[in-house]
Amino acid sequence: MLISINNISATNATVNSTSYKTTADLTAPTVKSTDPTNKATNVAVNKAIKVTFSESIKKGTGWIELKTSSGKSVAVTTSISGNTLTITPKSSLTKGTTYVLYVHSKSITDLSGNKYVYSGSKTFKTDGTAPTIKSTSPTNKATNVAVNKAIKVTFSESIKKGTGWIELKTSSGKSVAVTTSISGNTLTITPKSNLTPGTKYTLLIHSGTVTDLSGNKYVYAGSKTFKTKSENMQAVWLPSSYVTYNTLNVTKLTKMGITDVFVKVSQTNYKSVLTSIFSKVSGTGINIHAWITCFYYNGSWINPQKNTTYVNSLISFISSVTKYSVNGKNVDGIHLDYVRYPGTAYKYTGATATITSFVQKVYNTVKAIDSSVAVSAALMPEGSVNAYYYGQNYTQLSNYLDFLVPMIYKGNYGYDSSTGTNSKGSSGTNWIASKVSYIVSQANGKPVIAGLQTYRSDNDVTAISASELQNDINAAISNGASGYALFRYGLIDDDL
Incomplete structure (x- = not known):
């Protein structure tokens, strides 16, 4: 396209002419990346899906589908910011399930109106794996543990509070009052008062006490023991x-x-x-x-x-x-x-x-x-x-x-x-x-x-x-x- 602009000066009776050549945007937007990535596993059930395009986009006339591998549709909402399309399920996804995302042709366009052309589906699988204990501090069967020790249990992934219960007991069966807190993948168990010197303790984290962020429940995997340091x-x-x-x-x-x-x-x-x-x-x-x-x-x-x-x-x-x-x-x-x-x-x-x-x-x-x-x-x-x-x-x-x-x-x-x-x-x-x-x-x-x-x-x-x-x-x-x-x-x- 050629645009000419004439600048006419009455005083000198002259005409100055300037020409500008522009190129029309005829390139359709393409998908550059997705989060979760294609074929990803262990995706959180509350995950918002993000699709990043090659340029800024706006809403088109096509449709977007999120389905289970068995074909069941999932209700979603969508939003756009710059070159990113966010697809948010209206409720948590099902654990351990494969999902398929379809961003159909014309679902979005670039700012010039060029329509996105369908380029294939993307799949991912939600997290269906229960968290497991990776380590404890004090370690299992540790001795000479400080009587004011806060017990830390590190899991295989980030966790949240579940419905089960935690027990800390002496070897004679006496229960110890504790408080608990969670940060990331770490559960901290703090006795409400100092433990007894020279005493063996058993820690039991029962099934369902914690879950991962997808709701997968921890399964009891045995007790942990430690012995406090002697007072003398x-x-x-x-x-x-x-x-x-x-x-x-x-x-x-x-x-x-x-x-x-x-x-x-x-x-x-x-x-x-x-x-x-x-x-x-x-x-x-x-x-x-x-x-x-x-x-x-x-x-x-x-x-x-x-x-x-x-x-x-x-x-x-x-x-x-x-x-x-x-x-x-x-x-x-x-x-x-x-x-x-x-x-x-x-x-x-x-x-x-x-x-x-x-x-x-x-x-x-x-x-x-x-x-x-x-x-x-x-x-x-x-x-x-x-x-x-x-x-x-x-x-x-x-x-x-x-x-x-x-x-x-x-x-x-x-x-x-x-x-x-x-x-x-x-x-x-x-x-x-x-x-x-x-x-x-x-x-x-x-x-x-x-x-x-x-x-x-x-x-x-x-x-x-x-x-x-x-x-x-x-x-x-x-x-x-x-x-x-x-x-x-x-x-x-x-x-x-």
């Missing part, structure tokens, strides 16, 4: 060889209810040992404390008053251990051993102050890096003369320790190991009780974890019976201990 610490000293040579039985630890492990590390092996132990206990809830020897090196005692270079090196090492991370996991604690004199503290002026000062430096160093890392120390059990011989004053040290671990080893210090008894009580339980009671009274309210020997003595490494060890544990707990630490792994009766 239940720890064990772990030589690094069990980690290095892969002889650590983590299942045994969890069955024993172990909550914390003191794993031996050195300046030469701490990275490999911690990397390995983090991997081994992953998902168990067991806390890892780096067990570090302080003033005993290569078979000789170090006097911290006379070897400041060694002390500074030790502080630097402890700093490195605290900072060491594997996949975002750091140690939960620093556990100091041999942080004392070998029974000769009385020979050195200020010996107790030296030990206390060192522990204070460790505490400040660790807390400056990560305030959540606990600092503890293995202490001698000599009561009122502990500072005199070893430089360890329970009250002073409690200012710089998150918990104290006196080594209340009855086989070494408490009674005649050859007979198993003495005047202080059968099997040494009275001695354990008295030592725990005294140290608790001196600890300024800090937790005291009783270090208990699991074998007869250093001269006889026969493991004592589980029943005898349990009596020792009971004696410690009943006299104020906030838990126990077993010395050591590898010398513990399997029946404990």
